[in-house]
Amino acid sequence: MQESKIRVVIVDDSIEVTYLLKSFLMKCTYIEVIGNAMDGTKAIQLINYLLPDVVIMDIVMPELDGLGVLEYFNSVKLNKRPVFLVLTALGLSNITKMAVEAGADYIMLKPFDPETLIARIRKLMESKEDKNIILQDNLGKRIQCVFRDLGIPENLKGYNYLIEAIKIVLEDLKNINSITKTVYPAIAQINDTTAMRVEKAIRNTIEITWTRGNLEKIGEIFGKGTKMRPTNTEFIAGIYEYINKETRSWYY
Numbered sequence: 001m002q003e004s005k006i007r008v009v010i011v012d013d014s015i016e017v018t019y020l021l022k023s024f025l026m027k028c029t030y031i032e033v034i035g036n037a038m039d040g041t042k043a044i045q046l047i048n049y050l051l052p053d054v055v056i057m058d059i060v061m062p063e064l065d066g067l068g069v070l071e072y073f074n075s076v077k078l079n080k081r082p083v084f085l086v087l088t089a090l091g092l093s094n095i096t097k098m099a100v101e102a103g104a105d106y107i108m109l110k111p112f113d114p115e116t117l118i119a120r121i122r123k124l125m126e127s128k129e130d131k132n133i134i135l136q137d138n139l140g141k142r143i144q145c146v147f148r149d150l151g152i153p154e155n156l157k158g159y160n161y162l163i164e165a166i167k168i169v170l171e172d173l174k175n176i177n178s179i180t181k182t183v184y185p186a187i188a189q190i191n192d193t194t195a196m197r198v199e200k201a202i203r204n205t206i207e208i209t210w211t212r213g214n215l216e217k218i219g220e221i222f223g224k225g226t227k228m229r230p231t232n233t234e235f236i237a238g239i240y241e242y243i244n245k246e247t248r249s250w251y252y
Contacts, residue, residue: 010036011057024114040064070102151213158205
């Protein structure tokens with residue numbers, strides 16, 4: 001199977017630097033330059049639209065500088081956050097420190113060695129993949145802890161279905177609006193069953209939790225004095241909101 005290419009966006013106000021970067025990167029068979037911007041404002045628009053794997057960016061730029069771009073993407077939740085590799089001629093420790101604090105994944109000083117740059121891109125992507133595996137593992141464990149506190153029996157078939165449903169929603173909140181059309185079928189395909197059986201198993205698990213579970217924890221998550229059993233979607237959304245408060249920082 002052919003390895004997917006690393007998709008790169010270049011952000012630099014220098015036409016010469018952008019041209020040189022493109023020339024270097026296009027020689028690499030596993031890297032694809034998909035766009036470039038010459039100021040921070042356009043960079044934000046381009047990154048949001050193209051969703052690259054890597055952004056190679058200068059610090060000093062018109063309208064909005066590189067620090068501003070980093071701060072923006074450090075303040076919003078993205079389904080796919082790119083790796084930010086900062087290229088700068090400013091070898092000042094306070095600037096580099098600010099860039100790291102704002103979310104830069106790596107900093108290289110200009111002038112730079114093209115081979116070293118390409119090697120760093122590859123290494124950063126490998127590290128990101130390893131980190132994503134760890135985050136997903138931690139996320140599953142966190143959901144299990146919440147379920148244990150709620151008193152959800154692990155032997156129920158809907159237990160694992162609910163974990164998978166919440167993971168899908170945490171990965172993309174838009175899925176909360178298509179539980180029936182998207183989430184149930186995805187879980188059904190993984191578990192070699194039907195979407196209807198997934199829906200029924202989850203509903204049964206919620207009913208048992210609502211009647212036999214930890215009332216204090218139920219009140220903490222879904223609101224004190226809540227008596228009416230939530231729908232599947234409402235239950236998943238409630239767990240999402242509760243877990244997302246603690247896990248949001250994992251995505252950055």
